Amino acid sequence: MRTVLALLVFVFFVSCTNTNNNTNYESRDYQVFMRDNLAGTHSSAMDEEGNYIYEFEFNDRGRGPELKEKIQLDVNGNLSTIEISGVNYLKDSVSETFSFSNGLAKWNNNSEAGEKTTDGSPFYSSINGTLGDNELLIRRMLASEHQSITLLPSGSARISSIEEITVDSIPLRLVEITGFGFTPFYQWIDSNDRIFATVSSWVSIIQEENVSLLPDLLEYQDKKEDAFFASLATELTEEPAGKLIINNVSLFDSNKGILVPHQTVTINGNQIESVVSTTTNIDENAQIIDGSGKTLLPGLFDNHCHVQKEDGILHLAAGVTSVRDMANSMELLEMKKQFDENSNVGPRVVTLSGFIDQKGPFAGPGLTISNVAEGEEAIQNYKDHGYQQIKLYSSIDPSWVKPLAKKTHDLGMKVSGHIPAHMLAEQAIKDGFDEIQHVNMVALNFLSDTIDTRTPLRFSAVAEHTHALDIKSETFQEFVALLKDKDIELDPTVSIFEGMFTSKPGEPDPQFAAILDRLPIQVQRGFYSVGLPIPSDKEQQYKDSFEKLLEIIQELHNQGVTILPGTDALPGFALHKELENYVRAGIPANEVLQLATITSAQVTKMDHQLGSIEKGKLADMILVDGDPLEDISTIRKVALTIKDGRIYHPKNLYAALGIGHYE
Known part of the structure; x- marks a missing residue:
């Protein structure tokens, strides 16, 4: 089944890198829930050398990733190195690296390898990265002039909206990000620009002490998503003013499994009014679609x-x-x-x-x-x-x-x-x-x-x-x-x-x-x-x-x-x-x-x-x-x-x- 796809779109395909080196980066442990069931963990920390360290795992019916990621920044806050190891969702081994030095970015993972001359400002979008990458990505975009960033190997990401919402007296921001999937994805961040939670009806990631807030967070996010899709529905739907006629088309008769040529189909409202052989007697007041050459x-x-x-x-x-x-x-x-x-x-x-x-x-x-x-x-x-x-x-x-x-x-x-x-x-x-x-x-x-x-x-x-x-x-x-x-x-x-x-x-x-x-x-x-x-x-x-x-x-x-x-x-x-x-x-x-x-x-x-x-x-x-x-x-x-x-x-x-x- 298509389980955790909504989350995997940004956990596995969406991950990027980070921003300013911060020696006060507080360690955090998160829980991963599939529906209401505890399925795994995610941790964010910084080691003594100033490297960001992320570990992520969950169990989905015997499947699920087990990843460890280390990210190092240079003195300018640009990504210097990234190392990811472990296994992916189907338990195949993972080895992914990125480096930037002397104006050259290089990357290598199980499915691709490449290099590009750059000033270091683009972010590498990893294949197997963790939720920690999303946090670093957001912090970098928040600091950029237009809240957008160029990605490697290609593409760009942008914060399309930020909504400030207080939940149980905790000031949070719901960040909408575009550039990775078909539609925006959302992250909840706190006043320290850290990931507070990732929520969906399938998979959610949050610290243990905040688990009770998941229903409220999901309700707020649903409203945001619903408004987005309602706007698209208005934009993408055409409502016929009267009858709709598809003229001179080859019609697939599914009962007989045959193609019937030269048919005219009239639609009135949401029902089929008639199916007849094509003639020249067509209602000129109807909206007419020419079906020639089509089925x-x-x-x-x-x-x-x-x-x-x-x-x-x-x-x-x-x-x-x-x-x-x-x-x-x-x-x-x-x-x-x-x-x-x-x-x-x-x-x-x-x-x-x-x-x-x-x-x-x-x-x-x-x-x-x-x-x-x-x-x-x-x-x-x-x-x-x-x-x-x-x-x-x-x-x-x-x-x-x-x-x-x-x-x-x-x-x-x-x-x-x-x-x-x-x-x-x-x-x-x-x-x-x-x-x-x-x-x-x-x-x-x-x-x-x-x-x-x-x-x-x-x-x-x-x-x-x-x-x-x-x-x-x-x-x-x-x-x-x-x-x-x-x-x-x-x-x-x-x-x-x-x-x-x-x-x-x-x-x-x-x-x-x-x-x-x-x-x-x-x-x-x-x-x-x-x-x-x-x-x-x-x-x-x-x-x-x-x-x-x-x-x-x-x-x-x-x-x-x-x-x-x-x-x-x-x-x-x-x-x-x-x-x-x-x-x-x-x-x-x-x-x-x-x-x-x-x-x-x-x-x-x-x-x-x-x-x-x-x-x-x-x-x-x-x-x-x-x-x-x-x-x-x-x-x-x-x-x-x-x-x-x-x-x-x-x-x-x-x-x-x-x-x-x-x-």
């Missing part, structure tokens, strides 16, 4: 998201108008409301899946329980809040699955999730699972139930062994028969495993290689070190295992098992890659597009309103430049998105986030 498709579904406020624009720009949220905080209810009201640009959240895991050292970031009774109470609470699905996670005691599934089914909800550790998918299905998240959970069914899948072994064991799986064997075919008999759905998110299994440091994540040059430079840099630690003698083995995952998906689809395209990754772009990988697996493009439209609508019980372009349905559709049935990659060329009758221009949506369009 009109129903809006796409992404069936595995963890929705954040900043995701909505990326989804709509890519043609994703409906999503399933597969685990989130209760903040999801407010985000859904904002998307529905268009106070934030975003898709329909058609499925809310409530997360449940068992308390313990490998528990996921979300609601955790100690017994079945607590789980049943949580399921009821999710139902009362309008959730349609329950997602069980890896630490759940296998003996709890059956009673928790019964409670879920009694309330008319579905059960899905990770297969709990020390349990195989076959047994989870027999005990009540309706759907499986992630294709690696299928592959694990053919390994031992002694593998502790609460840990990264759920990835590395699959990478090491799945290449040898015989999908035509009696054992595998019996499993397929069980999936079909129980009407089990699979949400594969296969593309995330391509990066894990096949990419090495310095190589672009294959999931996003096709679009990296369109992304802001600091975002680009984060996609060059995403894989598992791959033993040198097993590189081909890992690649073959990924290919086997594609074969599994093709085999399941061919035998009638429902595949739900989902991503658990960067919104929009990741779905395009997921669909491309299904075609690569051997599924025809028209059938892949059906999975992402009408099949997804049927599974989410929204097919009476969504999933196809028919009279009376809601006006959620996308206009694509070219024919994606001929070349599935054409799905990347979204020229226009219509959601709930409102018009969004992807070129403008992407520009608002600093992303280049496909043109």
